[in-house]
Amino acid sequence: MCLAIPARILEIEPDGDTATVSLGGVRKPVSLALVGDAAVGDYVLVHVGYALNTISPDEAERTLALMQEAGELDPAEFGAEPSEVQP
């Protein structure tokens, strides 16, 4: 309900408008069309396929911890992301 999910940007397409993020450990495409200057490694809030805005890693971690507590997420998905390539 009214939730936007923090996700880390893994890759940005050459057109600058689409990115691949890690959403709960799963790679997903999102649109960056609504966000100013997001970079690989930044955290964004994601809702209905759009990145809404960037957030600090601290806030992302805080929000993800709350979501984990809400019990709907598998904590293992929010550990290290084995499929992620470190820039």
Next chain:
Amino acid sequence: MTDLAGQLDIRLQRSGDGLRVAIGSTRPVTAARIFAGRPVVDVARLLPGLFSICATAQASACAAACERSLGVAPSAGARARRALLLRAETVKEHLWRLLLDWPKALDLAPGTTAMAEVMRAQLALRAALGAAGDPFLPGAALPAPSATETGEAAALHAAARQRVFAMAPADWLAETGTPAGLAAWAETAGTPAAALVRTLLDEDLAALGRNAVRPLPDAALPELAAALAGPDADAFVAEPAWKRLPRETTPFARKREAPLIAALAAEHGNGLLPRLTALLVELAEQLVALASTATAGPEPAAVVEPDAPPGTGTGSAPAARGLLVHRVVLDGERVASYRILAPTEWNFHPAGVVAAGLAGLGSAATERAARLYITAVDPCVGYRLSVS
């Protein structure tokens, strides 16, 4: 399930005698239970970051509920800041519907660049009005906002003028006071939003989805608080009803007594055109209020549960999609229970206004028509639609 936001699963099945509608939801309607045990001031700080789509409406309802439970009040300046921020969020949300969602549902071009500017301006306004302190902390004591702090509101006005009204919002309200005025504006304004109205009229979609589900009245709030306090609160927030019937709480319901909306509803019920127009009316009114130089803010809302014991508080806010209600019970300075009732649970109730609207499409229902009506009521979450 990797996405806590959940989704709606909407299935339409054509049968011999019409259309069967089933709406399922995996929205985490009791997520607020995680706040139990935390200090209430921490909850006020954390909650808007979790429920971040309508973070301002959530923060408003939370602040009101927590302040009531603590017996504290914000300064007039904090109240004014909260009011401005809530208006800006509603403007942002309604512009998202008008610039992105409605065009897509009508196969028209979305206004993504304009929407990006709206997002930037609303976030900048939020940062500016909160730089001296969070206006939504319980008992926040802040001075009245200055012109410097509200400067970014101009960008919201500019986006609305260019992409929606083609004139100042106050002028639009004056010019479109009747259905004839609205139609005339739609013909001449040349904005993407005018094209939305014209398309509904041209394609005879004005009454699409109309049904008999009634609005949730403001007077229901005390009974809603009682339901949130009762033993079946969890079931209630998942499928709320009032006087045992599902109700709608939406911009259309909020504006149904405005002369233009009432006139449109007299002809088209709670169909598409009254809904789209209610968004336009509310957007215009919120922009006018956003430009107001009043520094005191609105009067505090009436106490919802005057006889509730100390340490209890109910707060509400008119979120962009409808009425949002929070209820907190404290144990000392910590939260014992926290419940949230959101508009999407009213509107997407299995027998609610969207279910009834979709059922009314009948066996000739198309996916396009279904998406239009769903968009017009607008869940705060992604959905999957199947028509068979």
